[in-house]
Amino acid sequence: ELVKLFCQEDQTPICVICRESREHCAHKAVPIKEAAQVVTLQEKLQGAMGPLRKQLEEARALTSKEKEKTREWQRKVQAKREMIAAEFNKLHMLLREEEQLLLQRLAEERLQENVTKLSHQSASLQQLIAEIKGKCQQPVAEAFQDVKSTSSRSENTKLQEPEAVSFNLQHVYKMCLDLREALNRFADDKTPTALINRGAVDMTLDPDTAHPNLVLSEDRKRVRHGDMCLALLNTPERFDRCPCVLGTEGFGGGRCYWEVEVGDKTEWYLGVCRESVSRKGHIALSPVDGYWVVRLRDGGYKALTSPSNSLPMSARPSRVGVFLDYEVGEVLFYNVTDRSHLFTFTGTFSGTLCPFFSPSWREWQCSELRL
Numbered sequence: 001e002l003v004k005l006f007c008q009e010d011q012t013p014i015c016v017i018c019r020e021s022r023e024h025c026a027h028k029a030v031p032i033k034e035a036a037q038v039v040t041l042q043e044k045l046q047g048a049m050g051p052l053r054k055q056l057e058e059a060r061a062l063t064s065k066e067k068e069k070t071r072e073w074q075r076k077v078q079a080k081r082e083m084i085a086a087e088f089n090k091l092h093m094l095l096r097e098e099e100q101l102l103l104q105r106l107a108e109e110r111l112q113e114n115v116t117k118l119s120h121q122s123a124s125l126q127q128l129i130a131e132i133k134g135k136c137q138q139p140v141a142e143a144f145q146d147v148k149s150t151s152s153r154s155e156n157t158k159l160q161e162p163e164a165v166s167f168n169l170q171h172v173y174k175m176c177l178d179l180r181e182a183l184n185r186f187a188d189d190k191t192p193t194a195l196i197n198r199g200a201v202d203m204t205l206d207p208d209t210a211h212p213n214l215v216l217s218e219d220r221k222r223v224r225h226g227d228m229c230l231a232l233l234n235t236p237e238r239f240d241r242c243p244c245v246l247g248t249e250g251f252g253g254g255r256c257y258w259e260v261e262v263g264d265k266t267e268w269y270l271g272v273c274r275e276s277v278s279r280k281g282h283i284a285l286s287p288v289d290g291y292w293v294v295r296l297r298d299g300g301y302k303a304l305t306s307p308s309n310s311l312p313m314s315a316r317p318s319r320v321g322v323f324l325d326y327e328v329g330e331v332l333f334y335n336v337t338d339r340s341h342l343f344t345f346t347g348t349f350s351g352t353l354c355p356f357f358s359p360s361w362r363e364w365q366c367s368e369l370r371l
Helices: 016-020 032-136 147-156 169-188 191-201
Strands: 003-007 012-015 030-032 213-218 224-227 256-263 266-274 291-297 300-303 319-325 330-335 340-347 353-356 368-370
Touching: 003 032, 012 016, 030 032, 147 291, 256 368, 266 319, 266 330, 291 340, 319 353
Parallel strands: none
Antiparallel strands: 003 012, 003 030, 213 224, 224 368, 256 319, 266 291, 266 353, 291 300, 319 330, 330 340
8 A cells, every 4th residue: 555644643654544453543644745844844943943042142142241341341430430539538638638727827817816815915914003003102192093993993804814726736737748748649640750650661663554655764663754655565454545553562451651752743643543443445533433542633632532522732742642541441641741631531442452643644754753
């Protein structure tokens, strides 16, 4: 007999006669072609489950990674809170110092007031004593004139003791010295000199990243525009449209500080960028695109945030300092000329960050950036 049925209970093909037999009559059977279609569908479903399981694993891995980022961000926020609290404590200390100085001045004024009052009382007493002494030397008849008034004044005259002024000048002086020293340390903590001591690096420029129009010095400490485009390989590392160059060394953690002499240049761009940024075609200089940059152009200084931030200058910088604090997530810029702070970028860094330099298109051989 032809096998036309499939016994679902025994999972075996059977013929029509077997279907009526005692062995299979109580089992459910379907046409064998229909059973084959069901098997094919099950295989397809089983095949589709593999990629879904892989995506599920990737989703779990991404979730775990985002949770770790959240925890890292919370740690950084906590560190920021502690730093802000510490700064406020230092401000409170400054206010307490001022309070102690004011109290000291007030105590001195009260002491001076007490001295003045005592001087007036002494003068009054001396006048009354002289008056009584004069009456004692007069004849009896004259001495008894106004004796009642004089006696009353002498009885009613009482020495007023000065008000108590409680302070310890030695203690106040020592506290002022301690506070002033602490405040000076705090004020100097983020000056360029302090930053040099905390993370100064010997920076050089990477020729493999330089635009073909840029000319680097032999020691790779200076960069300027040349009068011709050099015949260089257009590698993935090289900027091919914007006149940019990166530092040789990248940073994936820690703190580092470097300075750039901009001199009298009328346009420049300085900062850091992710090592992974695209270097081909037009580039957008913003933190979203992996650039943390400050620029001078058209006589104005700006931090290239989104939107950009104009930077007021107390003095034109001839030298600019850049300080990268990777773990805290900060890039700070300083006017080394007058030791003033220009701007601070904040964010969360990942991967390697590279120092970024651009002397711009507008100035040629006579104008250069120097490390």
